[in-house]
Amino acid sequence: MAKRVVIIGGVAAGPKIAAKLRRLDHEVEITIIEKGQFLSYAGCGLPYYICEDIKEQRELMETPVGVLRDPEFFEKTKNVKVYNRTEAIKVDRLKKEVEVKNLDTNQIKTLPYDYLVFATGAKVMIPPIKAVDIEHSGMELGCMDLSHVYTLHGIEDAEAIRWIIKEKMAKKAVIIGGGLIGMEMTESLVKSGLSVTVIEMLPEILPILDDDLGILVRRYCQEKGVNVRVEEKILRLEGEGGIVKKVVTDKDVYDTDAVIIATGFRPNSDLAKKSGLEIGETGGIKVDLFMRTSDPFIYAAGDCVEIENLVCLKSAYMPMGSLANKQGRAVAINIAGGQEVFRGGLNSVVFKLFDYTVSRTGLGIKQAKDLGFDAEYALVPAPDKAHYYPGAKRVITKIIVDKRNGKLLGGQFVGAGDIMKSANTVATALYYGGTIEDLSMLDIPYAPPYASAIDNVCVAANVIRNKLNRSMIGISALEVEKKRKRNEDFILLDVRTPKEYQQVRIPGSTLIPLGMLKQKIDELPRDKEIVTFCAVSLRGYEASLILKANGFKNVKVMDGGLAGWPYELEK
Numbered sequence: 001m002a003k004r005v006v007i008i009g010g011v012a013a014g015p016k017i018a019a020k021l022r023r024l025d026h027e028v029e030i031t032i033i034e035k036g037q038f039l040s041y042a043g044c045g046l047p048y049y050i051c052e053d054i055k056e057q058r059e060l061m062e063t064p065v066g067v068l069r070d071p072e073f074f075e076k077t078k079n080v081k082v083y084n085r086t087e088a089i090k091v092d093r094l095k096k097e098v099e100v101k102n103l104d105t106n107q108i109k110t111l112p113y114d115y116l117v118f119a120t121g122a123k124v125m126i127p128p129i130k131a132v133d134i135e136h137s138g139m140e141l142g143c144m145d146l147s148h149v150y151t152l153h154g155i156e157d158a159e160a161i162r163w164i165i166k167e168k169m170a171k172k173a174v175i176i177g178g179g180l181i182g183m184e185m186t187e188s189l190v191k192s193g194l195s196v197t198v199i200e201m202l203p204e205i206l207p208i209l210d211d212d213l214g215i216l217v218r219r220y221c222q223e224k225g226v227n228v229r230v231e232e233k234i235l236r237l238e239g240e241g242g243i244v245k246k247v248v249t250d251k252d253v254y255d256t257d258a259v260i261i262a263t264g265f266r267p268n269s270d271l272a273k274k275s276g277l278e279i280g281e282t283g284g285i286k287v288d289l290f291m292r293t294s295d296p297f298i299y300a301a302g303d304c305v306e307i308e309n310l311v312c313l314k315s316a317y318m319p320m321g322s323l324a325n326k327q328g329r330a331v332a333i334n335i336a337g338g339q340e341v342f343r344g345g346l347n348s349v350v351f352k353l354f355d356y357t358v359s360r361t362g363l364g365i366k367q368a369k370d371l372g373f374d375a376e377y378a379l380v381p382a383p384d385k386a387h388y389y390p391g392a393k394r395v396i397t398k399i400i401v402d403k404r405n406g407k408l409l410g411g412q413f414v415g416a417g418d419i420m421k422s423a424n425t426v427a428t429a430l431y432y433g434g435t436i437e438d439l440s441m442l443d444i445p446y447a448p449p450y451a452s453a454i455d456n457v458c459v460a461a462n463v464i465r466n467k468l469n470r471s472m473i474g475i476s477a478l479e480v481e482k483k484r485k486r487n488e489d490f491i492l493l494d495v496r497t498p499k500e501y502q503q504v505r506i507p508g509s510t511l512i513p514l515g516m517l518k519q520k521i522d523e524l525p526r527d528k529e530i531v532t533f534c535a536v537s538l539r540g541y542e543a544s545l546i547l548k549a550n551g552f553k554n555v556k557v558m559d560g561g562l563a564g565w566p567y568e569l570e571k
Contacts, residue, residue, distance in 0.1 A: 002027040005335060006098050006111050008088045008271070009119030010034030011043060012321050013302030015069065016328030017117055017335075018080045024336035031081045031111060032074065033088050033100055038155045040069040044321050046158040047181075047188040050165070057155065091116065091275040093295055115297055115335050118272050118285055119328070122265035122303035122319045124151040127176075129261075131237040131244070146239040148258045152181060161258070165192045170257035173197070174247045176234055178205030180351060182262035183217075186226055187353055189260075197227040197254050199247065204230055208349055210364045212379065212478050212559075213398060213414050215566035217358060224354050265319050267304045280306030282317040289341045291331045299335065301327035308344035311362045311409055311430060312371050318345045348427045355416045357395075359423040362410025362430045365400050374403040378463035378474075381536045381563030382456045384417025386448035393417030396564060399426065399439070399460040403468060406435040411457070421450075422457050436461050436468075472541055475531055475556040477565045483531075484508065490529040492558075495543040500535065504562070504569045514539045517546050529554045537561035 005021065007014045010032045018030050032039070041061045048054045061069050071082035083100060089108075090099035098111045129143040143149055148170070150161050164170045173189050175182045178200030189196045198205065198221070204214040205221075205228060218228050229251070237259060238246040247254045267284035278294035280286040284306030291299050302324035309316040323345050333340035350359035368375035377400045383392035395415030401408055411426035413419040421444075429439055440461035446453055454462075466472040483490055494501055495514040505511075512520050514534070524530065530547060532540040537557055544555045562569075 002029050003114045003335070004029045004031075004112055005115045005117065006031045006033065006113040007117040007119055008033045008098070009117075009121055009302065009304070010039045010082065010084065011036075011041060011121055011302075012119070012324040013121075013328035013331075014117070014119035015040035015074070016325045017119065017301065017332045018074065019078055020329050020332035021335060022078050022080065024332060024338075026079075028336075029081075030079070031083070033086050033098070033111075034082065034084045035087045035103070036154055036156070037085055039071055039074065039082060039084055041155055042321075043154070046152055046155070047184040049158050050162045050185075051188040051191040052162075053191075057159070060155065088271060091271065093275060093298070096297065113297075115299065117331055117335075118269075118277075118293070118298065118300040118304055119302045119324075120268040120271065120304045123268045124153045124261070125264045125266050126151065126261060127234070127263050129176075129234050129237060131239060133239045133242060134245075135240050141239075143237050143259075143261070146237055146244040146259075147242050148244045149237065149261065150258065151261050152185060161260070164258060165189075165194070170194060172256045173258045173260060174199060174254050174256040175260045175262055176247075177262035177264065178202070178218075178228065178230070179207060179262065179264060180349065181264075182260070183221075183353055183358075184351055185260050185262055186221065190224065190226065190354075194258075195225075195227075197229065197247075197256070199229045199232050199234060199249060199254075201233050202230065206358070208347075208360050208364075209358070209412055209414070210366060210398065212476055212564065212566065213396065213412055215478075216396070216414060216564070217353065217356065219566055220356060221353070265303065267306070267317060267319075269304050272300065272304070281315050282306045284317050289343065290334050290339070291327055291342055292334070299331045301331045307342070310344045310346055312368075312373075314371070316345070316347065318347050320345070320347075320349070322348075346427055346430050348423070350420065350423060356414065357416075357419050359413040359419055360411065361423060361427040362408070363400060364410055364412065365398075368400055368402075368409045373409060375400055375409060376403050376464055376467055377401070377559075378460040378467065379476075379559040379564050380456060380460045380463055381415075381560055382459060383452065384415070384419070384456075385450055386452050389448040394563065395419045395422070395456065396560065397422055397456045397460045399436075399457065399464060401436045401464055401468075406437060406468070408434050408436060408439060422455070425455075425457050436464050440465060466541070472544065473556045474559045476559050477567070480531060480558055481567055488529075490531060491524060493524070493530050493532045493543065494534070495532055495539050496534045504571050506533075506562070506565065507568070507570050509533075514543055517543055518550075521547070521550055524552070526552055529556065531556045531558050533558035533561045535561050536563050 074080040131141040172195045175198045206214045233250045235248045278286040285300040303319035330340040330342040348361040393416040395417040398412040400410040444455040492509040494509045501511045532543040534540045
């Protein structure tokens with residue numbers, strides 16, 4: 001008798017499991033249960049559909065050759081039975097049965113299985129924000145009870161947002177949450193012609209980044225006309241006639257025609273928990289290396305599971321389509337009798353923000369220190385190709401390592417240039433447990449149209465090696481700014497040319513061009529801390545070496561120079 005496999009969830013991991021399993025076993029009976037109407041769509045493409053970079057809905061559900069992945073496709077082409085608009089409501093593990101309910105007819109039926117797979121995805125985290133309707137005597141509501149308040153969890157949400165834009169029902173929008181989804185939606189709405197305000201309750205947007213890069217991205221968004229507010233708490237939404245009109249925070253009131261709640265996701269593991277399966281500390285379904293749950297006849301994959309962070313070897317939640325597909329492939333192989341291992345993830349992320357690309361992999365500096373690593377980092381602004389080649393654009397590369405053994409811990413990348421090669425290089429090195437010496441000596445392909453002779457990740461690795469051997473002592477722009485605000489008595493030494501200094505400068509900095517430093521070295525006090533910098537701090541590093549060679553003891557280099565300075569400048 002053929003094996004019966006029932007898959008709960010039909011967006012990312014579920015269809016991947018079904019397709020791969022069919023390739024491995026032409027006899028197995030495969031059934032997909034999907035609560036929503038749509039199947040196997042590219043959820044990560046929704047922001048681009050809203051702003052019409054992606055014109056048609058079906059493009060989100062097509063194969064690379066243009067075949068629509070709908071229930072008919074799976075049933076006729078893959079021989080997979082699909083129940084969409086159907087919710088799995090109960091699992092009987094003893095009888096090995098799933099009870100499902102058709103959401104249109106309320107009909108209930110029972111499906112037997114030999115193997116069950118949870119691919120139930122994630123739930124939107126909706127904060128407990130109150131709403132009032134002014135036209136109805138201040139009637140108190142939940143935030144989602146007002147019209148024109150949206151999340152972004154599926155095609156239906158994207159269609160609703162796209163419709164109010166197309167019908168010119170929205171000119172202003174407030175996005176609650178400055179994380180990955182919030183910033184992707186920021187670009188989408190701005191491109192759609194809306195005036196956008198982003199409100200984040202944390203000290204900085206994009207918690208996937210360290211604050212020094214997060215601030216740079218925030219200032220870039222502000223330059224693009226986005227009103228970005230941090231450390232601001234939502235108190236309530238106000239509506240008129242059932243439609244949201246205002247967002248009230250602890251600091252201000254914002255008029256709006258629409259609100260997007262982008263406060264993150266959590267694992268959709270409720271049914272698994274109800275079924276008695278083990279749930280991990282992150283709230284995701286606990287699985288082993290073969291993606292098996294605590295029940296050997298039940299697997300799980302995708303945004304509903306907890307996996308291991310390969311850098312710190314701690315439990316983690318990483319809701320990413322890329323990982324969901326890898327996990328799905330492993331589940332299919334193992335149900336078919338194989339021994340496919342999924343080790344875990346690095347939390348590798350990339351997204352587009354106007355002309356910027358933002359990426360990270362592994363741990364950030366603060367995260368690494370919080371986890372007990374003796375972490376060091378380098379922050380290197382540099383062109384994405386040979387500086388003399390037409391079209392070169394600046395990117396910032398940040399590499400994090402463990403001082404004790406030189407092991408790579410993470411990388412972060414921001415800029416208008418091509419950062420993907422660097423991000424992929426660091427992610428690969430992390431996956432294989434590479435060290436800073438390994439990264440420094442990587443033989444990365446070079447030609448002027450694509451890279452500098454010493455690739456940016458190699459330069460960053462060498463900066464860290466300089467820090468580890470104490471030939472360079474770095475200090476972040478954030479720490480320098482704290483010193484300035486505390487009115488500390490130190491010298492902020494700018495070693496650029498007078499022409500560069502005239503164009504733009506840090507208030508209160510002292511100019512001594514690098515070429516004049518030896519002649520003017522006696523003008524500098526030897527009993528004060530000196531922080532050197534230039535445009536990117538290469539000349540700043542050279543200046544620090546000159547000062548040390550001349551007996552100065554307390555010399556630091558500002559990481560990233562002016563390119564990494566996220567605060568106000570004088571002109």
